[in-house]
Amino acid sequence: MNWTQSINKGLKKVSVGIALAISITGVVQSAELGEPEKEELKFGFIKLTDMAPIAIAYENGYFEDEGLYVTIESQANWKVLLNGVIDGSLDGAHMLAGQPIAATMGYGTKANIITPFSMDLNGNAITVSNDTWKKMKPNIPKMADGRPVHPIKADSLKPVIEEYKEAGKPFKMGMVFPVSTHNYELRYWLAAGGIHPGYYAPHKGDTSGQIDAEALLSVTPPPQMPSTMEAGTIEGYCVGEPWNQQAVFKNIGVPVVTDYEIWKNNPEKVFGITEAFATKYPNTTIRLTRALIRAAKWLDDNNNGNRPAAVKILSQSNYVGADYEVIANSMTGTFEYEKGDKRAVPDFNVFFRYNATYPYYSDAIWYLTQMRRWGQISEDKSDQWYKDLAAKVYRPDIYEKAAKSLIADKIISASEFPDFAKETGYKPPQQHFIDDIFYDGSKPNAYLEKFAIGLKKGDKL
Amino acid sequence: MSLTAATINRLSVNEKMMKALKSVFNKITNALLLPVVGIAIFLALWSITAQSIHTSLGEFPGPNAVVKQFYSLYDEHTAEREKATAFYERQEVRNAKKLEKNPDYVVKTRAYTGKETFVDQILTSLVTVTCGFLLAAIIAIPLGIWMGLSVKLNSALNPIVQIFKPVSPLAWLPLVTMLVSAVYVSDDPMVSKSFLTSLITVSLCSLWPMVINTSIGVSSIDSDLLNVSKVLRLPTFTNIKKIVLPASIPMIFTGMRLSFGVAWMVLIAAEMLAQNPGLGKFVWDEFQNGSSESLARIMAAVVVIGFIGFLLDRIMLLLQRKVSWDKSSASV
């Protein structure tokens, strides 16, 4: 029932003047934006601190402000979560950036998943077991005060891996999902240090990603990372927070590098919904995007001043549920590496600054390049193919509508958003990768040629 | 002479009193004191061992920590209820506004969207286990009766029953989940898929003890009783209602008690694995949370799960005593 209809109906009953008065006062808040078509929604998440925008949108009442009644439910692992969104038991979810892309592409379960909202930048780290850390440490240059120089490169891990190889033992590491940021970040870091993380060959039915691997990567759900490493099944892992800080707290491992150091301000999670949902419920889609944008902004407001309050919410057992101190460690602008080595990383978790919530095509394309680099995309694709797929999955158009209505409602000022008139969806070429390689999202094939380890044009396993 | 007799008499009276006292004392000891002593020793041992076990989540929770968690879980529950009240108030205001804006708006009150508290999870589990169990009973008892009455059907189905009986719920779960997703498609579902998945898994696992016990109960009815039925030429349905069912009630109930126990265990496992709401999910969530309180909360859940399992068994027992003519079959 939108407002024009309500005017028409009102005309029949009362005088024009009163009807107009009602319609004007009633519509101020949601100019142009209709009521949500679907009001009761269920969103899934994985217990990671970067689900925060969803929790905050709920707890601060942003969803309710949009007339949305949202239930939030933690999921066992990324696969269960994705299936939930596909089969409709979840209306939307906190997703790995690679998930909507891979699903739309048909890598794994085929389904058209889109994202109107990017949830955060950074927020992951690589942690190794105490034992591995002991062996790595001598290879790392020291600062004057004796602490290791950051960023720590995988070069220092290489001798450890050689040692394993000589002893005939596999060196195993965990990541959270084959198309997860963590997988690509861990691979990027390892490869930058000359360690081959292995190829995928889905066309041959090989989805283990361990072809030619020097370090064997396998999937473990985030919350189980610390206990899996404690059990000795893996020697290290790449995961989001609080599971790296948890390792420090539990004294079972040492985070060696954050993804901020691997690729400064890299895009992390996205909010995924099915394309069918967005088509069927356009107002609901815009409204939930509005709520999430507001939540993200709140998280970064006052120069991270709201973070302690956010951490308190996240530590509730129905959200992330880890201890306050553990979550606070990374969420409040610091990061603890080796026990006691706490360093300031103000941008470890970015939710809104640097246009973090805008779904850039170039971000999607970066994930696609990594999928190609490691063989998940088994053959060459044109630059146009990359761009088309990115445009299919990443939906800045929905974001723009949500943002503009927020601007119109004077909830957030236009200066906080990209200039929509000029925005192309492609970030200017980015540097600040751990291996100093430039990334230009508009030239994916050229980018792939720059890597020493990884599939290039014409390569096929 | 009389004196000695009186003495003897008195002695024997004393003896009798002593005996009576002793038997009362024994009863008290057996019924109260020994369990209390047992529990006390258990708590002490638990307390001592807990202190010496250090996990990566801190000390293993002792009885104190668990009791503390019960309080905090209850506090969380009341806090959540308050939030729910506030939620409904906000919704009312919002609905009123909508109505003002659009007189045709049909006011709809949506259920509270907040988290399920421990108490909610317990209730969810209880409802699921009861529904799953009832579904199993509705299938198993008629099937068991039929199998008990027909030797041919029994031989035909027995291998199937024997093969499915030992299947773990964890094996059924993925199949049930996919099946429910595929078959149960509705825009406005009456019950959630996860509820249905748990329910069917519970039913599948608790079906077999009931089928087996019912069919054995029916097939082992005293042939004289069946002859009575034959002499009276009771029609099949009357025969089942008047003779077969009452005669096999003790065995059916034994099967039902076994099944209810199985159902409860299966449900917790299914909820844990499938992340379906309930106590199992509570345990799994807490394990995943890995907070310093998680272990104590899990332990609190363990105590509750055990206690509820025990209560369910007692309820079935009471029911059996009430319904069954053969009181001896309804022993602990």
Place this chain on the structure above:
Amino acid sequence: MTTQNSEVNTEITTENVFLNISRIDMEFPTPNGSFTALKEVDLQINKGEFISLIGHSGCGKSTVLNIVAGIYQATKGGVLLKNKEVNEPGPERAVVFQNHSLLPWLTSYQNVELAVDQVFSKKMSKTEKKDWIEHNLKLVHMDHAMHKRPDEISGGMKQRVGIARALAMQPEVLLMDEPFGALDALTRAHMQDSLMDIQKELNNTVIMITHDVDEAVLLSDRIIMMTNGPEATIGEILEVNLPHPRDRLALAKDPEYNRLRSEVLTFLYEKQRKVEDIKDKKPAVKAEAMTIVEDDIKEA
């Protein structure tokens, strides 16, 4: 009663056989081949006649009874009741089982009611049924405990209820399989007296299996003595022409009674002397009579 008696007379004079057990054979399949329990059992019974079957255990008495009841089907030959073939159980051939076979979850009244409801479902009104049930329980002197369940009454009382249930069906033939076998001697005597009273009143056609020679002589018009199995058959038939009503104390000194008694005993223990401990191959093995002291107390 008088009409019934006159009918009996007519039947006898017209030689119309009321119940005809016609040359039956019974074979049971066993893992070692078939076992012939009965061979050429042939017996004609008149209406109102009281017949006892006596013989050692395993001689197939119960098999004969079960065939008449329709629970077993004879391998050869058959049973005709009023010229109609018997091939399934039915209430016109009511059975009193050795172990009373009362439904343990029903009271005495309800046990009889089950039979009455079934047999007279349309023929009687509710109150008529109630009267009829109570009448039959009164007949066996169980009216005082009719709302008690089987586990609350003694063995003798249970057997009385079992008889009441059978009588309430108004059967053409009453079949009794060692009805008093599980009772102690004193209770058994009571039951026999009751049965004689009932029989005086109703003049039923009865076939009763018994192990007890005194019981057979006391109650029967004819005693059918069976040979030992396998291939058991009728050995001798003894007519008991003692006048009714019979009194056990008076009969104890009666020479005719004692003659009949010794004839049965002679048959059993000389002519058909049974070597014990032969493996009993008959499938349905009945428990031997046992003495239950509590029954004594309860009955007293």
